[in-house]
Amino acid sequence: MKDLFYRMKKVVLANIISLALLLGACSTKKTFEKQEDGVVVHLNDGLGAKQVRLQVISDDIIHVTATPADTFSHAQSLVVLPEVKGTSSWKLEESADALTLLTKSVHARISLKTGEVSFTDSTGQVILQEKQGGGKSFTPVTVENLKSYAISQVFESPADEAFYGLGGHQNGQMNYKGQDVELVQQNIVDVIPFLYSSKNYGLLWDNYSISKFGDPREYQPLSSLKLFTKDGKEGGLTADYYVEDKIKESKVENKIDFQYLETPQVDSFPKDVSHKGKIVWEGSFTSDAAGLHKFLIYSSGYIKIWIDGTEVLNKWRQNWNPWTNKFNVDIKSAGEKHAIKIEWTPDDSGYLAVTHLDPYAAEDQNRLSLSSEVGDEINYYFIKGKDADDVINGYRNITGKAPIAPKWAMGFWQSRERYTNQKDLIDVVKEYRKRHIPLDNIVLDWQYWEDPKWGSHEFDLKRFPDPKGMVDELHNKLHAQLMISVWPKFNKGTENYEEMRKNGFLYMHNIEKKRKDWVGIGYESTFYDPFNAEAGKLFWKQIDKNLNSIGIDAWWLDATEPDIHSNISIDERKINMSTAMGPGAKYFNAYSLMNAKGVYEGQRASSPEKRVFILTRSAFAGQQRYGATTWSGDIVSRWSDLQDQIATGINFSLSGIPYWTMDIGGFAVEKRFYNLTGETLNEWRELNTRWFQFGVFCPVFRSHGQFPLREIYNIAPEGTAEYNSLVYYDKLRYHLLPYIYSLAGHSYFNNSTIMRGLVxxxxxxxxxxxxxxxxxxxxxxxxxxxxxxxxxxxxxxxxxxxxxxxxxxxxxxxxxxxxxxxxxxxxxxxxxxxxxxxxxxxxxxxxxxxxxxxxxxxxxxxxxxxxxxxxxxxxxxxxxxxxxxxxxxxxxxxxxxxxxxxxxxxxxxxxxxxxxxxxxxxxxxxxxxxxxxxxxxxxxxxxxxxxxxxx
Known part of the structure; x- marks a missing residue:
């Protein structure tokens, strides 16, 4: 009996060992797969990603994807060129817990347990590594009945690292280390999900949804703090509503939220406050959480904020284009109080929201973190370089070269909002020629069409009686080019609208809502869907028929965020933009890329002898391949905005796109500049002179804005210091043209950058x-x-x-x-x-x-x-x-x-x-x-x- 027991025990033990060996063999077999261009690692420890793939694109570029699904997405990238493929020129080293892919210059190591990826140079020096454990996060989400994920990838970052790029942003930020950047297309924000590190690598984040660099949390209402009135009572701030200098109403408020059309607006204020008055919130705040508290202010009109008696914010924005500003307050110990005063002058009607975030762990804040609202998988490209130029060269190798701008585009452009008729436009060019002030391009802004035929791409013949003759005179007699504003917007009922609608090429949510725009009496309108290739072809066909056919030289593609309707919430904007490829939330940031693609490819087919030149208000990764220059949107005519443009242009250029410009002088103007006299006149002239002096050394040199008139001779009269300086710098630009046009050539042949951050x-x-x-x-x-x-x-x-x-x-x-x-x-x-x-x-x-x-x-x-x-x-x-x-x-x-x-x-x-x-x-x-x-x-x-x- 005892022998039988031992025999049975040996059999069972042998079976267990055999089963273990079998499972081990299966496990080993499934741990990873070697492919011609890389490896796929299979994970099973519940960390989120089921598979992580490393694909070798070149000696310096590694493509990383990670998915919580059983298979990887097969969708073609909108950003990376379809001809970019993996290479077999690499070696694989295996160890018990990791694989290492070796190229001539990069070693990419991936953990077999966690999928954590790190990149070193050929000597073993770490360049970049994912957070311990992999730093990957997948949260299931459903958008428009599509099941997907909110995704996040976190990397380690040494203290001396600096980050740049990510497009053009408007808070004066330069080095993003330890900061937050929201990647969402706005009128004055251009999103390019590519960053450059001072450690000489780049990351291309291949995702089109709203994304974040840094702290991924959402801002909370002001009530997330403990608030006290100016009398010290807990529950909110004291809100005083003024008309002129008299308080009309006082109450206690624990939130400030007048942010969108969908939220309560200034119409709810006491009579005349929004037109003749202001609101002052005053009191104090504290928190049980010690540390650095973040504040985000979204505002139009005039906003001033004081913390403990010190002014931390003083801004003005036009009411149809509010924007955000940030500041931080360090609460050194729990319960520590800080005084706050917020003064808001709506300036007729306006928008304001004040939000807050509790402290974020410093360790996490200083890591490199990228997150996106919607994504099938984590998808990024690591690009190693000897220096910034080498990194950007790698970026353009996978996303496309930037065609050389036409030579005339490197000269001076004159624009304003707007030339209302043919004679005005021609007379401006004639005046420049008469004064011997160099000029190459005149720009015709919106509303050259007959009201309400927005989207017709036709001239109002009462004001522009001979469009073809106007273009011919500019070309043949005045030696100037014409750029014209073309929106992806269509008023309901126009011929082009109906053609688009019948083919299913329009976003219809705005029409279903019966929203009217802000122009004239207001009209129902919507935008076309460039994610549908056939819609893009039709959009160009309509432009070609009425505008390209008469010889217009370049296209100002305005409102390409897209601005379907101003001042609606981000969530409503996403609903408005249900694309042929999928939900607006998934493709939100890529509209400008697809719009530029259709126009570029259309013109190259219709007019192959003429270089495409596009000016667009938004940007996205890869857009440089479509002949597109981006301008920084409807910024305002203020000194602080002038300063912000410098960092905006530098970081935009560090994002891999070489052509950038802005409205020299700022677009939107405070009322105080409407009637220019005395010190206000002096400031206006000086502001425009300083802005012009900066603009001459930007890739594209372009003056534009609302009234007052923006021509050199209208800014200041001949003989003044300002006039003389404007003319001097214009001529200096032309004197340096051999240098400047060579830079344009180098940006194509060498993938170089014109506007260069000092790094x-x-x-x-x-x-x-x-x-x-x-x-x-x-x-x-x-x-x-x-x-x-x-x-x-x-x-x-x-x-x-x-x-x-x-x-x-x-x-x-x-x-x-x-x-x-x-x-x-x-x-x-x-x-x-x-x-x-x-x-x-x-x-x-x-x-x-x-x-x-x-x-x-x-x-x-x-x-x-x-x-x-x-x-x-x-x-x-x-x-x-x-x-x-x-x-x-x-x-x-x-x-x-x-x-x-x-x-x-x-x-x-x-x-x-x-x-x-x-x-x-x-x-x-x-x-x-x-x-x-x-x-x-x-x-x-x-x-x-x-x-x-x-x-």
Whole structure:
């Protein structure tokens, strides 16, 4: 009996061992799958992701996807080019707990237990690693009956790391480390879910829904704090409603929420408060949670906020376009009280919401965190580079090159809201020509159509009697181009609306709601769906028929957030935008990308001889491939907004798209500027002058805004300091056109960036990481806009590792120091990097007037230097077939020799020979950039190498 027991025990034990071995073998088999271009790891520990896939795109680019489902999504990315595929050029190392994919420059390690991914260089130095355990989160959500997930991915981040990019945002933020950024398309916000790290890597977050960088929590009502009246009673703040200087009503309120059309509005206020008065909330607050408390203010009209008697916010916004501002309050211990006062002047009618967030753990705040409302899976691309240019090169390799802008687009654009008739528009161009002020493009803003035919793309012939003749006169007599405003919006009942509707190409929710817009008596309207490829083709067909056919040069694609109806909630905006591809919530941020795609592809088919140029109010990753320039939306004419544009443009450019612009002077105007006299007139002229001085050193140079009129001669009369400065900088732009147009060429052929955050060229100098109001324009010019009223100097940090020359005088400065730079009303501080070659051209009135002959080369000695001059036909795509030329310039400091190398390539109209003037600038010989600069040598260049030694 005992032997039988032992025999049975041995059999059972053997069976258990066999079963364990079998299960182990199955488990091992299912742990991962090696594929030609990467690996898929299968997880079963309940952490959320069932599978994580690493795909090797190149030696420097790894694609990571993670899903809680049994299979990965097969949907084609809207952002990444369809031809981007994985490569088999990599090796796999296996260990008991991890796999490591090895390329020549990147090692990507993935844990077999958690799916946690980390990236190191070939020496083992960590570049980026996911949070311990993987940092992945999937929360089931249902949107429009579609089951999906809210997703999140968290990475570790060392204390000395800095983050940039993510599009163009309007809170003056530069380095995003430890900050929060909401990625949601708004009138003045451009979303590009790509960031650059000072550790020289990039992350492309391939998701189209509303997303967040940083703290993923939603802001809460003000009542999430303990509130006290100004008399110290708990329960809320004291709210005093004023008409002029008299209190009409006082009450206690524990929330401030007048944010959207759907929430109670100023109509509920006592009579005349919204038109002649203000509301003041006053009292104190505290919390049981010690730490840094975040406040978010959404407002239009005038808003001022004081904390403990110190002003922390003073802003104005137009009522049809409110915006958010942030500030923090540190509550050092539980129960600590802080006084608060909020003063809001609605300015006729307005919107206001004050919300709050409790402290977020500092450890989490300083990590790199990305989250999205809707996603089938976590999907990101890791891009390693030697520097920022290399990282952006990788981004464009997978999302598309930026076609070269037409040469005329690199000149000066004049615009305003708006030229109401044909004569006004033509007369403006004639006035510029009469005054010999350079100009290339005139812009026709909205409402050129007959009311209410929005979406017809037809001119109102009463005001524009001969559209074709107008375009021909601009082209043939005035040598100017015309850009026109084209909205993706259609008023109900128009012919184009009906054509779109019958094909099912319109978003119909707004029509079903019978909402009327704000124009005239108000009309029911909606937008078309560019996510439907056939709708995009029809949209272009309608534009082509009425506008492209008469020779209009460029397209101002306005309201591409899309702004289906202003001041409705985000949730309502998502419902309005139910796309052919899926719910609006899932595709919310990508409307502009798809709209630009249809117009770009349409024009290239209809008019293949003409470069597409698009100006659009929104942006998304990959949009650069569609010939699109983004402007920063309907910003306001205030000094604080001028300052914010600097960081906005820098971070936009660090997001991988090279063409950016803004409304020089700001778009929306306070009432105090309507009647300009005295000090208000002086401020208006100075504000526009300072903004213009900054704008000349932006990728696209464009003036635009509401009344007062924005033409140079309307801003200030001839002979004034402001007028003279505006004309000077306009001419300077044209003088530097050989340099600027070369930057455009480099942005295509080399995937380079025109407007460059200091981190791009001086990353090793940690002092530049947080500088938000200086940048490089191309590789050689350091730009320092003046953004304070009546300032006549400004602090300028000159980055280390190189010296600097004053652009206007040639005076030399050592790098690595902060100087008090002179900034008279007519100049902003601009410096040229030691070891630079600036090519410049003759004085011209428009870009196609003549070639850059004579060509002036300003050579800034002290270090070796190089620059490549790029030239082509300027208006077509022949450069894609190799019809362009490059001329390399090099300077050798040890031999003091400038070499102009052999010209490579050719194009129609290329000058076979030209005069070259050489201006030497060094520590002992100062010389400024100007048309009258005296060259030390003058040579004839015929396309063959010639060397010149400095005298």
């Amino acid at each position: 791009m060229d001086f990353n090793a100098d940690s002092k530049v990481h947080n500088i938000a109001d200086e940048y490089m324009f191309g590789p050689d010019l350091l730009i320092n806009p003046v953004h304070t009223f009546k300032a006549r100097t400004r602090q300028v940090y000159l980055p280390a590792t190189t010296g600097w020359y004053d652009l206007y005088t040639g005076k030399y400065f050592d790098g690595g120091q902060t100087i008090e730079a002179s900034a008279p009303l007519d100049r902003i501080p601009v410096y040229v990097k030691e070891g630079s070659i600036l090519p410049a051209g003759p004085e011209i009135q428009y870009t196609s007037e003549k070639s850059a002959d004579p060509l002036t080369l300003y050579v800034y000695a002290g270090k070796d230097a190089s620059f490549t001059l790029y030239e082509d036909e300027g208006i077509n795509y022949n450069y894609e077939q190799g019809k362009y030329s490059t001329i390399p310039f090099t300077y050798n400091e040890s031999t003091k020799t400038l070499t102009i190398g052999d010209r490579q390539g050719s194009y129609q109209g290329m000058p076979e020979k030209r005069t070259v003037k050489i201006v030497w600038v060094n520590k002992d010989h100062a010389a400024g950039v100007s048309f009258t600069a005296q060259p030390a040598q003058v040579i004839e260049y015929t396309g063959k190498t010639v060397s010149v030694v400095s005298k």
